[in-house]
Amino acid sequence: MQELFAPENLGDQERARLANLEALRAADVATYPARVKRTHTIAQARALYEQGDAGVEPVTVTGRLKRIRVMGKMSFADLEDGSGQIQLVVKRDNLPEGWYNNIWKKLIDLGDFIGATGPLIATKTGELSVDVVEIQFLAKALKPMPDKWHGVKDAETRYRRRYVDLLANPPVRDIFRTRAAVLRALREYLDGEGFLEVETPILQPIYGGAAARPFVTHHNQLHQDLYLRISFELYLKRLLVGGYDRVYEIGRDFRNEGVSFKHNPEFTQLEFYEAYADYYDVMRRTEEMIAHVARQVTGGTVIEWQGHVIDLTPPWTRLPLRQAILDATGIDYEAYPDAASLADAMRAIGHEPSADSNWGKLVDSLMAKHVEPNLIQPTFLIDYPRDVSPLAKASDEDPRQVERFEGFMAGMEVCNAFSELNDPIDQLQRFIDENYRAAHGDDEAHPVDVDYIEALSYGMPPAGGFGMGVDRLTMLFTDRETIREVLLFPHLRSSDSKAEVAAEAEVDEAD
RNA sequence: GGGUCCCUAGCUCAAUUGGCAGAGCAGCGGCCUUUUAAGCCGCGGGUUCUGGGUUCGAGUCCCAGGGGGCUCACCA
Numbered sequence: 001m002q003e004l005f006a007p008e009n010l011g012d013q014e015r016a017r018l019a020n021l022e023a024l025r026a027a028d029v030a031t032y033p034a035r036v037k038r039t040h041t042i043a044q045a046r047a048l049y050e051q052g053d054a055g056v057e058p059v060t061v062t063g064r065l066k067r068i069r070v071m072g073k074m075s076f077a078d079l080e081d082g083s084g085q086i087q088l089v090v091k092r093d094n095l096p097e098g099w100y101n102n103i104w105k106k107l108i109d110l111g112d113f114i115g116a117t118g119p120l121i122a123t124k125t126g127e128l129s130v131d132v133v134e135i136q137f138l139a140k141a142l143k144p145m146p147d148k149w150h151g152v153k154d155a156e157t158r159y160r161r162r163y164v165d166l167l168a169n170p171p172v173r174d175i176f177r178t179r180a181a182v183l184r185a186l187r188e189y190l191d192g193e194g195f196l197e198v199e200t201p202i203l204q205p206i207y208g209g210a211a212a213r214p215f216v217t218h219h220n221q222l223h224q225d226l227y228l229r230i231s232f233e234l235y236l237k238r239l240l241v242g243g244y245d246r247v248y249e250i251g252r253d254f255r256n257e258g259v260s261f262k263h264n265p266e267f268t269q270l271e272f273y274e275a276y277a278d279y280y281d282v283m284r285r286t287e288e289m290i291a292h293v294a295r296q297v298t299g300g301t302v303i304e305w306q307g308h309v310i311d312l313t314p315p316w317t318r319l320p321l322r323q324a325i326l327d328a329t330g331i332d333y334e335a336y337p338d339a340a341s342l343a344d345a346m347r348a349i350g351h352e353p354s355a356d357s358n359w360g361k362l363v364d365s366l367m368a369k370h371v372e373p374n375l376i377q378p379t380f381l382i383d384y385p386r387d388v389s390p391l392a393k394a395s396d397e398d399p400r401q402v403e404r405f406e407g408f409m410a411g412m413e414v415c416n417a418f419s420e421l422n423d424p425i426d427q428l429q430r431f432i433d434e435n436y437r438a439a440h441g442d443d444e445a446h447p448v449d450v451d452y453i454e455a456l457s458y459g460m461p462p463a464g465g466f467g468m469g470v471d472r473l474t475m476l477f478t479d480r481e482t483i484r485e486v487l488l489f490p491h492l493r494s495s496d497s498k499a500e501v502a503a504e505a506e507v508d509e510a511d
Numbered sequence: 512g513g514g515u516c517c518c519u520a521g522c523u524c525a526a527u528u529g530g531c532a533g534a535g536c537a538g539c540g541g542c543c544u545u546u547u548a549a550g551c552c553g554c555g556g557g558u559u560c561u562g563g564g565u566u567c568g569a570g571u572c573c574c575a576g577g578g579g580g581c582u583c584a585c586c587a
Contacts, residue, residue, distance in 0.1 A: 072543035124545050147522040149548050156579045257586050
């Protein structure tokens with residue numbers, strides 16, 4: 001590792017930058033000073049000029065040097081900080097003796113962080129500029145910057161080294177500002193409705209609340225295997241038992257499954273639970289909450305996504321799942337009450353269902369293939385089969401169905417909610433059914449959570465519960481078609497298998 | 512995991528039928544005191560993802576591996 005900066009391991013441009021750094025040090029110029037004497041952010045300097053207060057006294061602005069145009073005895077340069085960009089005018093005769101020719105023109109590199117001091121002026125073409133009289137180095141950049149015009153396009157570089165993406169492709173920074181605005185608006189809405197934000201364990205002895213395979217980890221001192229949570233559900237409902245009427249959590253879920261344009265192994269989830277509400281109440285709240293987010297983030301409730309105009313204005317379409325699948329495929333799944341007959345019906349329309357699929361999975365695959373991709377406008381699919389919903393309360397009218405809905409938009413499932421099952425005896429039976437599935441090869445089936453049953457036994461008020469993928473919602477508001485674009489550091493495979501092997505060897509030695 | 516496409520200079524991209532690996536930006540040297548991707552002259556820069564193979568000759572063809580994109584499967 002010490003050889004990382006050895007000349008033989010550097011490219012020519014990196015060697016040149018390192019030589020410039022050494023020359024600056026030899027000239028006693030500080031290259032990584034601890035303090036900065038900034039007087040104005042670039043935005044503040046611009047505001048100052050617009051107020052007509054420019055020229056009175058010099059300002060010191062700081063930032064990364066993005067472009068340099070040397071015209072001879074004067075230069076123009078563009079400096080960027082987090083608030084914006086400003087042009088620097090650098091004249092030989094305004095800098096200390098020797099600085100222009102020996103330091104500015106020789107030792108400064110694109111990408112360096114510098115401070116520039118001088119009065120604010122407008123150039124002949126009217127561009128607001130700092131008329132520089134003094135320059136200080138703040139941090140030398142030892143790597144060459146990406147193309148100033150094209151930026152960096154390679155997806156792998158963009159995701160693996162997101163900092164390069166962010167510094168070279170300014171619009172990418174807006175994605176994560178929007179993401180923060182989405183999160184802020186969600187909290188704002190829920191806080192305003194009297195929900196309490198809570199935090200529950202990520203390391204769980206028994207995972208649950210969703211049909212997914214977990215990541216497993218281990219606590220050394222306790223000699224205990226633990227699971228990274230696949231949902232917050234069972235803990236949040238314990239809080240309803242405890243007496244909070246409205247709770248929510250925003251945090252990370254982990255699911256040990258494949259990656260795709262809408263799946264990352266860890267993703268951000270919002271869940272809320274509301275006592276004395278049912279799934280229709282939750283539907284209304286969902287529309288209201290997402291419309292609120294839309295107004296906060298975009299100023300309205302109609303957005304554009306990948307060429308589609310999507311109208312988020314409540315109310316949204318409500319469509320029974322059974323009807324949606326019937327319309328799309330001609331299959332009424334209630335007419336095929338077991339996996340074998342449903343699979344036959346699916347084969348008749350060209351499906352090749354895998355042999356180990358249970359009935360619920362078959363219904364879901366019909367929905368995922370024929371219904372979901374066409375739900376561009378916000379739509380609630382409602383009333384799901386009991387078999388695929390072990391935590392949802394059965395419908396009073398039809399015990400084969402549960403009071404559940406999923407919200408779709410942009411061809412993606414965005415949220416999932418139901419009237420929560422609060423009958424401990426029924427819940428235990430559902431767990432036992434799930435356990436049977438697990439024993440018969442369904443590795444996503446729910447484990448039995450006896451402690452949760454015990455919690456329900458103390459009495460949980462009737463409640464509506466809700467879960468939403470915040471990343472997918474962010475895709476919608478940032479007009480992105482893959483989840484990787486809205487995650488700062490999406491999961492990628494290790495790029496260097498040799499490095500990985502070396503790291504494993506070190507861990508082995510440490511044990 | 513399957514299919515498929517891609518990986519060439521720091522970045523963005525070329526390279527005809529298998530025949531001397533190139534351009535723009537960036538870098539280096541020079542000119543230039545009002546530019547906006549500044550301009551002009553000159554120069555250097557490559558493990559063509561890795562390892563094998565075929566061939567007189569491989570960026571190009573074949574095999575294996577790595578990584579990425581898309582897609583299918585998986586994913587309530």
